[in-house]
Amino acid sequence: MTTQATIEPKAPTDISSPGSGVYVQFGCGLCAPAGWINFDASYTLAYERLPIVGKLYTKNSRRFPREVRFGDIVEGLPLPPESASGVYASHVLEHLSHGDCLRALRNTYRLLKPGGVFRLIVPDLEIAARDYLALLQKESFDANSAFMEGTALGRKERPRGLRGLVHLWLNSSAHLWMWDAPAMMRALAAQGFRDIRRCQFNDSEDVMFQRVEDPLRFERALAIEARR
Numbered sequence: 001m002t003t004q005a006t007i008e009p010k011a012p013t014d015i016s017s018p019g020s021g022v023y024v025q026f027g028c029g030l031c032a033p034a035g036w037i038n039f040d041a042s043y044t045l046a047y048e049r050l051p052i053v054g055k056l057y058t059k060n061s062r063r064f065p066r067e068v069r070f071g072d073i074v075e076g077l078p079l080p081p082e083s084a085s086g087v088y089a090s091h092v093l094e095h096l097s098h099g100d101c102l103r104a105l106r107n108t109y110r111l112l113k114p115g116g117v118f119r120l121i122v123p124d125l126e127i128a129a130r131d132y133l134a135l136l137q138k139e140s141f142d143a144n145s146a147f148m149e150g151t152a153l154g155r156k157e158r159p160r161g162l163r164g165l166v167h168l169w170l171n172s173s174a175h176l177w178m179w180d181a182p183a184m185m186r187a188l189a190a191q192g193f194r195d196i197r198r199c200q201f202n203d204s205e206d207v208m209f210q211r212v213e214d215p216l217r218f219e220r221a222l223a224i225e226a227r228r
Helices: 043-048 098-111 125-137 143-151 161-170 181-190 207-211
Strands: 022-026 037-040 084-090 112-123 194-198 221-227
Touching: 022 098, 084 098, 084 207, 098 112, 098 181, 112 125, 112 181, 125 143, 181 194, 181 221
Parallel strands: 022 037, 022 084, 084 112
Antiparallel strands: 112 221, 194 221
């Protein structure tokens, strides 16, 4: 398992006062902080917003907040180009295919103002791979299962029947492509991003990110900040 030196969060410098710009979160789930425009492309959200029948289904006994808008970063969000001061995506991009992820990064770049900040978090493939190899060295019979379950790259069982298929459609949690730091940094650079670096919880100079970041999402994860 990889270890990293502890980095103390920097005291935020208010280079973008709260409320002075447009801040966009995509793949927000149930997280919809004030001051952010929050989008999610979940089929569950689309279903919940249907008249009448949408009231019959909830995800984990909780409904999406009313502030969450339906929007797909792969197809492009309904916002003007170069309109966002900051964009945030936490544990979203791993649910996209490789090609769709590159499209999402391209659309994020277009959405940001020059100098705008993009912060992303994805599960770290390097950590999962090192854990897998460590278990193999211990001759563990669980190494394979631990890797597949930990990376969400496979399913032990396939849902069957109409009810199972509907549940699978509304709860797509599978990971379609995993990332390590070199691959993600290269993908960001290819879209035009600059000042690309690994980041930590609450170390952004823009205080608006403090409203949306959760320290638990940074655990065993790859977090990167980049600017347009």
